[in-house]
Amino acid sequence: MSSEQVIDVFKQKYESLAGHVHFAESGPQVISAIKDIIDNVPVNRIACAGLQEDLQTSIEQKLGPSIEFIKAPFNRSDLPHLIDTAEIGISYADFAIAEAGALVEFSTNDEVRLVSTLPRTHICIVQSDQILMTLEEAAPRLRQAFTENEQGCVATFISGPSRTGDIEMILTLGVHGPEVSHVIVLEEAS
Amino acid sequence: MSKARYVRLEKEITEALEEKPKRDSLYRAMKRGRDSRIETIEALRVGNSFRKEVRDIKLRCQDCQAELIERFTENAEKRGTTVFHAKDGQAAIDYILKLSQENDVKTISKSKSLTSEEIEVNHPLEDAGIQVIETDLGELIIQLVGEKPYHLVFPSVHKTAVEVAEIFKKETGEEIPSDPKEIMKVVRRYLRPIFLNADIGMTGANIGIAENGAIAIETNEGNARLVSSISDIHVCIMGIEKIVDTVEDALMMMLAHPVSATGQHLTTYVTLMAGRSSLGEGAEKPRESHLVLLDNGRTEMREDPVLNDALNCIRCGACMNICPTYGVVGGHTFGYIYPGPIGIPWTAGVHGLEKAGDFSSLCISCGLCKEICPADIDIPMMIAEVKHRDMEEHPQPLVNKAMMQAEQLAKIGSATAPLSNWMLNNDAFRWLLEKTIGIDQTRDLPSFDRNNLRKRFNKRNHSQAEPKHKIVFFADIYAYYNAPELGMAAIEHLEKLGCEVVLPEQKSSGYPYIGYGDLDKARQVAQFNIEKLMPYVAQGYHIITPEPTAAYCLKKSYPTLLSDAADARQVADATYELFEYLLKHAADHLTKNEHFAGKRFGFHVSCHQRPLTSGQAAMDWLRRQGAEIELVETGTCCGMGGTFGLKAGPLGIGLSQAVGEPLFDAFAKANVNAIVTESSVCRIQLLEGTKLAVYHPLELLI
Ligand code: SF4
Ligand code: SF4
Numbered sequence: 001m002s003s004e005q006v007i008d009v010f011k012q013k014y015e016s017l018a019g020h021v022h023f024a025e026s027g028p029q030v031i032s033a034i035k036d037i038i039d040n041v042p043v044n045r046i047a048c049a050g051l052q053e054d055l056q057t058s059i060e061q062k063l064g065p066s067i068e069f070i071k072a073p074f075n076r077s078d079l080p081h082l083i084d085t086a087e088i089g090i091s092y093a094d095f096a097i098a099e100a101g102a103l104v105e106f107s108t109n110d111e112v113r114l115v116s117t118l119p120r121t122h123i124c125i126v127q128s129d130q131i132l133m134t135l136e137e138a139a140p141r142l143r144q145a146f147t148e149n150e151q152g153c154v155a156t157f158i159s160g161p162s163r164t165g166d167i168e169m170i171l172t173l174g175v176h177g178p179e180v181s182h183v184i185v186l187e188e189a190s
Numbered sequence: 191m192s193k194a195r196y197v198r199l200e201k202e203i204t205e206a207l208e209e210k211p212k213r214d215s216l217y218r219a220m221k222r223g224r225d226s227r228i229e230t231i232e233a234l235r236v237g238n239s240f241r242k243e244v245r246d247i248k249l250r251c252q253d254c255q256a257e258l259i260e261r262f263t264e265n266a267e268k269r270g271t272t273v274f275h276a277k278d279g280q281a282a283i284d285y286i287l288k289l290s291q292e293n294d295v296k297t298i299s300k301s302k303s304l305t306s307e308e309i310e311v312n313h314p315l316e317d318a319g320i321q322v323i324e325t326d327l328g329e330l331i332i333q334l335v336g337e338k339p340y341h342l343v344f345p346s347v348h349k350t351a352v353e354v355a356e357i358f359k360k361e362t363g364e365e366i367p368s369d370p371k372e373i374m375k376v377v378r379r380y381l382r383p384i385f386l387n388a389d390i391g392m393t394g395a396n397i398g399i400a401e402n403g404a405i406a407i408e409t410n411e412g413n414a415r416l417v418s419s420i421s422d423i424h425v426c427i428m429g430i431e432k433i434v435d436t437v438e439d440a441l442m443m444m445l446a447h448p449v450s451a452t453g454q455h456l457t458t459y460v461t462l463m464a465g466r467s468s469l470g471e472g473a474e475k476p477r478e479s480h481l482v483l484l485d486n487g488r489t490e491m492r493e494d495p496v497l498n499d500a501l502n503c504i505r506c507g508a509c510m511n512i513c514p515t516y517g518v519v520g521g522h523t524f525g526y527i528y529p530g531p532i533g534i535p536w537t538a539g540v541h542g543l544e545k546a547g548d549f550s551s552l553c554i555s556c557g558l559c560k561e562i563c564p565a566d567i568d569i570p571m572m573i574a575e576v577k578h579r580d581m582e583e584h585p586q587p588l589v590n591k592a593m594m595q596a597e598q599l600a601k602i603g604s605a606t607a608p609l610s611n612w613m614l615n616n617d618a619f620r621w622l623l624e625k626t627i628g629i630d631q632t633r634d635l636p637s638f639d640r641n642n643l644r645k646r647f648n649k650r651n652h653s654q655a656e657p658k659h660k661i662v663f664f665a666d667i668y669a670y671y672n673a674p675e676l677g678m679a680a681i682e683h684l685e686k687l688g689c690e691v692v693l694p695e696q697k698s699s700g701y702p703y704i705g706y707g708d709l710d711k712a713r714q715v716a717q718f719n720i721e722k723l724m725p726y727v728a729q730g731y732h733i734i735t736p737e738p739t740a741a742y743c744l745k746k747s748y749p750t751l752l753s754d755a756a757d758a759r760q761v762a763d764a765t766y767e768l769f770e771y772l773l774k775h776a777a778d779h780l781t782k783n784e785h786f787a788g789k790r791f792g793f794h795v796s797c798h799q800r801p802l803t804s805g806q807a808a809m810d811w812l813r814r815q816g817a818e819i820e821l822v823e824t825g826t827c828c829g830m831g832g833t834f835g836l837k838a839g840p841l842g843i844g845l846s847q848a849v850g851e852p853l854f855d856a857f858a859k860a861n862v863n864a865i866v867t868e869s870s871v872c873r874i875q876l877l878e879g880t881k882l883a884v885y886h887p888l889e890l891l892i
Contacts, residue, residue: 057209076470076473080420100455100456102234109468110467114416114421116467117412136438137437139441146437152468153463154464156460159455159457162458162459164411165410166326167351167453168350168785169858
């Protein structure tokens, strides 16, 4: 299966899980995708975690200063409350699984997990060449991550926004985690 | 004591029967779970074969469980996790209480964990002045009203939006419209400070991975992500049976669980957590991770030759989505803390036989839970074993004993026909039968034929020169004593194909013994039949039976009952359903029968056929002769449950008919002239429930 097909499977599956998929070929396109997303949401504060430094810097330059950016290093005493005040969280997924429509986030600091869970809108960036087709293919990557990080290490599979069917089996989004989930697929060689 | 148990069940069933809307919503939820599951499995690359993989993994891991526990513990400890091996619930509770007191804990946020329900950890913590708050929406709802989970995956599926809105109104003082979206906003606001400020976050875990000491926690709502990341102390309670060997094993479980539970490919959030990460920079003290590995009867269960299969359960709840009687009464009646089919053996294992026996009689032995289970667990056989062990303390009610004697009664009925038939149709006698034995007087029981199958078979003139195939006919009760003409028709069809047919001495399948739990008798019957059949099988005979339950017994139940003995296996392998055989050998000779013109039939698959031909052979056989046949089904049982539905009262005909309702409706909507089914007992139920004529496929051609 070609990489375009894999990306296509991912897009379809992720959208079927109520997520939104955007494509970007470069850093500037990532920023304009983010801009499009936040144009529709009243936003004062954006929490970021795990982004590459240059991307982080240019996002701030382009979207600030009307929006405040909070990012690592976070001070323990400000957490978790500070991240809870952000309307949007932007973070990075190490890879994705097309057939399941899942993003996989590695973290060694729980601030990353809070950025992708607490805000109402989550934007996740993933490299297009890091989208795997099947769940099985995740095994070596998980193994490697857990081996490399001898202490705390968390791998989280995220398939769209937070959902529940606990009331009359009616699908409702955003009960605890994000209500809106965007992924920006960066089609640039890593 | 036994009496009190039945009084409670009958009272609760009666209440459930009166609450049609609640029943309907549970039914819809279950059906939706089943339908989505099937859809997803069809789309899976591996298809249904993932069940075999899951079972293999679980068996392999249970086999070396002690070693896995050791390796898991070692690896988790290397990452700074404190692992506590709790031999029972009390030990686990004491540990968590002590930890809470040492850290001056005021609030614990909790993410759904059935294992923590199992040991009822909330009460002692609350008694110690600690606030424990469930954050899974369904769990929170039932926590607020002080109930137990109604369903493993959807604990509050029995509550309507109106009721839920009312519950949160009471809790928050806010006016809340009964729209799930609006309720959700309130819940988000209500729970957020609890997540942010809890001193301990407590979760369960779906999987433990020995290879690296990680745990996997699955939630759709994402509450476990918050619970496991915010508080400085994370406590996880996990049953020891959850530990698998490798990351690959874990990925298989991560797939099997949501596919079976809700038809999702993966649960929305799966958190694989190894050790404890820091939060931000500059913390005053390191964050803690405590893993309570719970035994609580599991090691003993593993030693149990029958109940050990329950340890393969991955808690997906699929068996709850298909169990016909659970679907009517729900998890409060059909369960102790663990609800549904697997709840029976699990309750026996961790909460004791007595509690399991309190609701095991709700199982009507349809066998469907085994077929849907991703780990292919023989739940029905474990339930039979629970009933069997329970019989010692609690003798079976008379009516169950009578049902187990079905064959002896049929023998007498046939020998004394037509007098017996006159009695069956006599109101006074039927009244008496209900009052004394407990067989419902309104059930239309099949009449007996004095000229039974054996007599007819011996009388017939048939000689087969150079037979093409050799067949042993296994009749079972109905084709022997009630409708021998049907048995003969089957035999004639086989002979027309050039088969030599023999009818050696045999007992009926004895399935009622399994259904009501007299496994000693069930084994005797199985042994008897195997002994009689085996000499023929050894000479190359095939065994043919027209009754689905008999085929199920010979192919599935006997080998299990007889510990997979070689002769039982050989008999199983040589057994075929009648139409499977007819179709295989006569498919090319079937011609259109004008008899069928202009008629539409609805086909009903009996539960015991599902792991066999699923009725496909019979339908195909009829279709090739020009019959227009539509499969009409709900994916579950008609409610008869063998002889269960013949019993009087709520724990009999009442429950039986309630189970059947959706199927009766489906037949009413299907616009068919008559129903076709191979099962002699489903026939009784469908006849009464639909008022349509019901035929055995062969009858259509007689
Ligand atoms: S065998 Fe049928 S009735 Fe019994 S528990 Fe399983 S699904 Fe329910
Ligand atoms: S017994 Fe099987 S179907 Fe039932 S919850 Fe366990 S794994 Fe799922």
